[in-house]
Amino acid sequence: MNEEILRIEGLKVYFYTYAGVVKAIEGVNLSVRKGECFGLVGETGCGKSVTMRSVIKLVPPPGRIVSGKIYFEGLDVLSLPESEVRKLRGRKIGFIVQEPMSALDPLYKVGYQAGEPLLVHGLVKDVKEMWKRVVNLFKTVMIPEPKERSRNYPHELSGGMKQRVVIATAISCVPDLIIADEPTTNVDVTIQAQILDLLRDLRRKYGTTLILVTHNLGIVAEMCDRVAVMYAGQIVELANVYDLFKDPLHPYTKGLLEAVPIITKSREVRLKPIPGTIPNLIRPPPGCRFHPRCSLVAEICKRERPPMVEVKPEHYVACWLYAKR
Amino acid sequence: MAEYKYYLIRRLLTFIPTILGALFITFIVSHVVPMMPAKAGFARHLNLEALKRLEQLYHLDKPWWEQFAYYVRDLFTGHWGTSMMSGRPIFEDLRDYYPVTVQLAIAGEALILLIGVPLGIVAAMKQDKWIDYVIRVFSLVAYSMPYFLWAIGIQLLFYWKLGWFPGIGLGKPPAKIYTGMYLLDSLLCGDWSSFIDNLRHLFLPAFSLALPNAGVIARLMRGSLLDALSSEYIDYTRMKGLPERMVVLKHAMKNAIIPIITVGGLMFGGLLGGAFITETVFALAGAGRYTVMAVLRSMDIPVIMATTFLIVMTYLLVNLVVDLLYGAVDPRVRL
Numbered sequence: 001m002n003e004e005i006l007r008i009e010g011l012k013v014y015f016y017t018y019a020g021v022v023k024a025i026e027g028v029n030l031s032v033r034k035g036e037c038f039g040l041v042g043e044t045g046c047g048k049s050v051t052m053r054s055v056i057k058l059v060p061p062p063g064r065i066v067s068g069k070i071y072f073e074g075l076d077v078l079s080l081p082e083s084e085v086r087k088l089r090g091r092k093i094g095f096i097v098q099e100p101m102s103a104l105d106p107l108y109k110v111g112y113q114a115g116e117p118l119l120v121h122g123l124v125k126d127v128k129e130m131w132k133r134v135v136n137l138f139k140t141v142m143i144p145e146p147k148e149r150s151r152n153y154p155h156e157l158s159g160g161m162k163q164r165v166v167i168a169t170a171i172s173c174v175p176d177l178i179i180a181d182e183p184t185t186n187v188d189v190t191i192q193a194q195i196l197d198l199l200r201d202l203r204r205k206y207g208t209t210l211i212l213v214t215h216n217l218g219i220v221a222e223m224c225d226r227v228a229v230m231y232a233g234q235i236v237e238l239a240n241v242y243d244l245f246k247d248p249l250h251p252y253t254k255g256l257l258e259a260v261p262i263i264t265k266s267r268e269v270r271l272k273p274i275p276g277t278i279p280n281l282i283r284p285p286p287g288c289r290f291h292p293r294c295s296l297v298a299e300i301c302k303r304e305r306p307p308m309v310e311v312k313p314e315h316y317v318a319c320w321l322y323a324k325r
Numbered sequence: 326m327a328e329y330k331y332y333l334i335r336r337l338l339t340f341i342p343t344i345l346g347a348l349f350i351t352f353i354v355s356h357v358v359p360m361m362p363a364k365a366g367f368a369r370h371l372n373l374e375a376l377k378r379l380e381q382l383y384h385l386d387k388p389w390w391e392q393f394a395y396y397v398r399d400l401f402t403g404h405w406g407t408s409m410m411s412g413r414p415i416f417e418d419l420r421d422y423y424p425v426t427v428q429l430a431i432a433g434e435a436l437i438l439l440i441g442v443p444l445g446i447v448a449a450m451k452q453d454k455w456i457d458y459v460i461r462v463f464s465l466v467a468y469s470m471p472y473f474l475w476a477i478g479i480q481l482l483f484y485w486k487l488g489w490f491p492g493i494g495l496g497k498p499p500a501k502i503y504t505g506m507y508l509l510d511s512l513l514c515g516d517w518s519s520f521i522d523n524l525r526h527l528f529l530p531a532f533s534l535a536l537p538n539a540g541v542i543a544r545l546m547r548g549s550l551l552d553a554l555s556s557e558y559i560d561y562t563r564m565k566g567l568p569e570r571m572v573v574l575k576h577a578m579k580n581a582i583i584p585i586i587t588v589g590g591l592m593f594g595g596l597l598g599g600a601f602i603t604e605t606v607f608a609l610a611g612a613g614r615y616t617v618m619a620v621l622r623s624m625d626i627p628v629i630m631a632t633t634f635l636i637v638m639t640y641l642l643v644n645l646v647v648d649l650l651y652g653a654v655d656p657r658v659r660l
C-alpha cells in the first residue's frame with residue numbers, strides 16, 4: 001500500500017513573460033502512493049495545474065521546468081526523451097482536464113477522439129476495433145446510447161456529456177495514474193455528484209491511483225486519502241484527510257478550512273475569507289510566501305523559507321511555528 | 326453522412342434564388358435605369374411606328390416582370406445579341422474568350438494556395454525565427470502592391486530581361502478543343518507539346534495575379550495555424566500522447582484550413598476582376614481584354630452585360646463549391 005507511484009522533488013517552474021519571470025512553482029516536493037486518492041488543494045493560481053502538467057512534461061509556453069526531478073514508477077520523467085514521455089501520456093497517465101468544453105477538437109467525432117489514445121499507443125489493431133472499444137468505454141462512463149453518442153460531434157453534446165467523454169478518453173488505455181484537474185468545476189451540482197461517483201467506481205474497478213485537483217474541500221473530504229495544500233507555488237501542508245480536517249497546522253490551511261461555508265443551526269451561511277490577496281509571483285515575498293497574510297507572523301518568516309517538517313507521523317507542514325529555528 | 330447529404334441538397338436549393346437575385350440586380354442596372362436619352366429628347370421627330378415595333382420586338386412594352394422573364398430566358402439560352410466591335414454574336418465571342426479568363430483565374434488560385442499555404446505554415450512553425458520575419462515581410466510587400474504593378478514588373482524581369490518564360494499571348498492550341506481552356510484540353514487529348522507550351526505561357530500572368538493574394542493567404546494561414554496550435558483541444562491531443570506530427574497535421578492543420586477555404590474562395594471573384602488587367606498586360610485573348618476593348622472602342626453595353634452574367638454565374642458556382650467544401654470539413658456548419 002505504501003509503494004510509491006509518483007515522486008516530485010524540488011520542482012521549479014518559471015514563466016518567462018514580457019513582464020518578468022513568474023516564479024509559479026518554487027520547490028514543490030510530494031509523493032503519491034500506488035492506489036491512493038491524493039488531493040491537491042489551494043486557491044486559484046497557486047500552481048496546481050502547472051504542477052500536474054509538469055508530471056507529463058507539458059508545461060505551457062512560456063513556462064519552463066527550471067529544476068527538480070519527477071519519478072513516475074521509478075522512471076526519471078524529466079530526463080526521458082520526448083518519444084518516451086509520449087508513451088506515458090494517455091497510456092500510463094490519464095489526464096482529465098479542467099475545461100471539457102474546449103478540450104475536444106470541433107472537427108472530429110467524440111468517439112474517435114476518445115479512442116485516439118488506443119490508436120496511437122497501439123492497443124488496438126485497427127480503427128474498427130477502436131470504435132468497438134470506444135462504445136464500451138462510453139458505456140463505462142455511463143453515457144446513454146453510447147453507440148449513437150460516439151458518432152456525435154462535440155457541439156452536439158452537453159457539458160456533462162463532454163466531461164464524460166474526456167473521462168472516457170483518460171481511462172481508455174487503463175492508465176496506472178489518473179490526474180483529474182478540477183473535473184467538476186464547470187458542471188452543475190447533480191452532474192458533479194455523478195462524476196465523482198463515476199471516478200470512485202473506476203478506482204474500485206481498476207485500482208487506479210487518482211490525483212484529484214480541486215479547490216472544493218468538500219470533495220476532498222469525501223474522496224481523498226491524503227491531501228496536500230498548496231500556496232503560491234509551494235506545498236505548505238501534507239497529511240491524511242482525517243488529520244488535516246481535524247487538526248490543521250498551517251495558518252493558511254486553518255484559514256482555508258474556515259473559508260468553507262458552514263451552515264449553522266439558524267441556517268445562516270458563514271464564510272470567513274482569508275484576509276489579503278495572492279502574492280505577485282514575479283516578485284514573491286521573501287521567506288515564507290504566506291507571511292504577508294499570516295496573523296501569526298514572526299521575524300524569521302520574513303527572512304527564511306520554513307522547511308517541511310514531520311510534526312506528527314505522516315503529517316508534514318512548512319511553517320516556522322513548528323520548525324526548529 | 327446523411328447529414329451532409331441534407332446540407333448539400335439544401336445548399337443546392339438556395340442556389341436558385343441566389344442566381345435569380347443576382348440576375349435581378351443586373352437586370353435593373355441594364356433595363357430599368359438606362360432610359361433612352363434619344364427617345365426622351367427627340368420623340369417628336371421619331372418614327373413612332375418603327376419605335377413601337379422595336380419596343381414590341383424587344384418586349385419593352387410588357388410589364389417589368391415579363392421583361393425580367395425574357396431577360397433571364399435570353400441569358401440562359403445564349404441570346405446575348407451581337408457585338409458592335411466584332412460583328413459576331415457575343416455568345417460565340419465569349420465562348421472563345423471566357424475560357425481563357427477562367428483558366429487564368431484557376432491557375433492564379435492554384436498558385437495562391439501553393440505559395441500562400443506552405444509559407445504560412447512555415448512561418449507559424451518557426452514563429453519569431455528569422456524565416457518567419459522574411460515570410461511576413463514578403464507577404465506585406467506582396468499584398469501592398471496592386472496587380473498591374475506586379476504584372477508589369479514580372480513581365481519586365483522574367484520575359485524581357487531574363488527571357489525565362491514567354492511573356493505575351495497564349496500557348497500553342499491543342500490538337501482538339503473541348504472546353505476552350507488550352508491547358509486542360511491539351512491534357513485531355515494528350516497533346517504534350519501544347520501542354521508544356523501553354524503551361525509556360527500561363528505561368529507569368531498567373532503568377533502576377535497570384536502574388537498579392539498569396540501574401541494575404543500566407544498571413545492568414547500563419548495566424549490561424551498559430552491560433553489552432555495554442556487552443557486547448559490541441560493541448561489535449563498532446564496529453565493523450567499523440568505524436569507532434571499527428572497533432573499538427575491531423576488536428577491543428579484541419580482547423581486552421583477553414584478560414585483559408587472561405588477567404589481563398591472569395592478571392593476567386595477578385596481574380597476574375599484582376600484578370601482584366603493581367604490579360605491586357607500579357608496580351609491574352611481573354612474575356613477581360615475583350616470587354617475592356619468593347620468599352621473603350623464602342624461602349625458595347627450587351628458585351629458588358631454578357632461578361633457580367635458569366636462572372637456572376639462563375640462566382641456563384643465557386644461560392645457553392647466553397648460552401649460544400651466548408652461543410653465537408655466543419656460539421657458545425659451542416660446544421
Ligand SMILES: Nc1ncnc2c1ncn2[C@@H]1O[C@H](COP(=O)(O)OP(=O)(O)OP(=O)(O)O)[C@@H](O)[C@H]1O
Nearest residue numbers: 015022024043044045046047048049050061062281
Ligand atoms: N501562460 C502563462 N503565462 C504566465 N504565467 C502563467 C501561465 N500559466 C500559468 N502561469 C502562472 O502560474 C501560476 C499557476 O497557474 P495554475 O494554472 O497552475 O493555477 P491553478 O492552481 O491551477 O489555478 P486554478 O484553480 O485557477 O486552475 C499562475 O498564478 C500564473 O502566475
Ligand SMILES: [Mg+2]
Nearest residue numbers: 048049098181
Ligand atoms: Mg488549474
